[in-house]
Amino acid sequence: MTKTYLFIALAACLPCMLAADLAINSTEFRKSFLESFKRDSLSTTPGDAMMLRILIQSLGAKRGVEVGVAHGFGAINMGIGFERTGGHLYSVEIDPGRAQISRDNLRKVGLEKTVTVVEGDALKVLPTLDGQFDFVFLDALKKDYYEYLKLLEPKLKRGAVVVADNVIVSQKAMADFLQYVETSRDYETVIIRASMEKNDGMSVSYRLR
Numbered sequence: 001m002t003k004t005y006l007f008i009a010l011a012a013c014l015p016c017m018l019a020a021d022l023a024i025n026s027t028e029f030r031k032s033f034l035e036s037f038k039r040d041s042l043s044t045t046p047g048d049a050m051m052l053r054i055l056i057q058s059l060g061a062k063r064g065v066e067v068g069v070a071h072g073f074g075a076i077n078m079g080i081g082f083e084r085t086g087g088h089l090y091s092v093e094i095d096p097g098r099a100q101i102s103r104d105n106l107r108k109v110g111l112e113k114t115v116t117v118v119e120g121d122a123l124k125v126l127p128t129l130d131g132q133f134d135f136v137f138l139d140a141l142k143k144d145y146y147e148y149l150k151l152l153e154p155k156l157k158r159g160a161v162v163v164a165d166n167v168i169v170s171q172k173a174m175a176d177f178l179q180y181v182e183t184s185r186d187y188e189t190v191i192i193r194a195s196m197e198k199n200d201g202m203s204v205s206y207r208l209r
């Protein structure tokens with residue numbers, strides 16, 4: 001009798017034990033996948049990507065947009081954050097080859113349900129995205145950052161966070177964007193360096209209203 005109860009109890013616990021094991025494995029697998037990721041000059045640095053993830057998690061962000069995906073290094077890092085918040089990321093990439101590679105990479109780490117890669121020109125895609133957003137990462141053409149933000153603004157929630165990459169190295173190309181987020185009464189903005197890998201930084205803007 002006792003043996004039967006023990007067996008039933010063990011059988012009942014097994015799925016939980018397996019699930020916990022799988023979760024640990026997937027965290028470890030993702031970590032090593034990111035560590036061995038073949039980053040190139042397009043990829044966000046690990047420090048910046050971790051900063052994005054931490055911002056998403058701290059904010060409890062539920063719907064994000066990434067403009068410019070390349071091979072998905074940033075998208076995977078942000079996707080891990082959105083998986084934890086129960087949110088979703090829409091990542092827009094103009095280059096079909098890169099869009100496919102980023103989709104493949106996201107599938108390899110099991111984030112294909114959390115991150116949707118939308119292929120197309122962000123200037124055309126952003127107006128077609130439905131719903132509201134509370135997190136934005138701008139990382140495509142530097143001269144178009146202001147336009148990306150203006151296209152997204154009607155869908156930006158109060159309290160949304162907008163992060164823009166390469167704001168030191170490409171300061172001139174995005175002068176209109178920086179002037180706007182640094183002087184508008186609708187945003188509070190700071191420039192940060194989360195990585196020492198490149199002599200560059202990101203702007204982080206909080207939407208006040």
Ligand SMILES: C[S@@+](CC[C@H](N)C(=O)[O-])C[C@H]1O[C@@H](n2cnc3c(N)ncnc32)[C@H](O)[C@@H]1O
Nearest residue numbers: 043044068069070073074093094121122139140
């Ligand atoms: C710096 S990389 C993005 C890196 C990526 N965010 C990461 O975290 O690794 C810039 C990407 O933006 C894409 N891009 C350029 N213009 C674009 C546009 N108008 N719409 C969408 N993507 C664009 C490029 O093809 C390139 O893959």
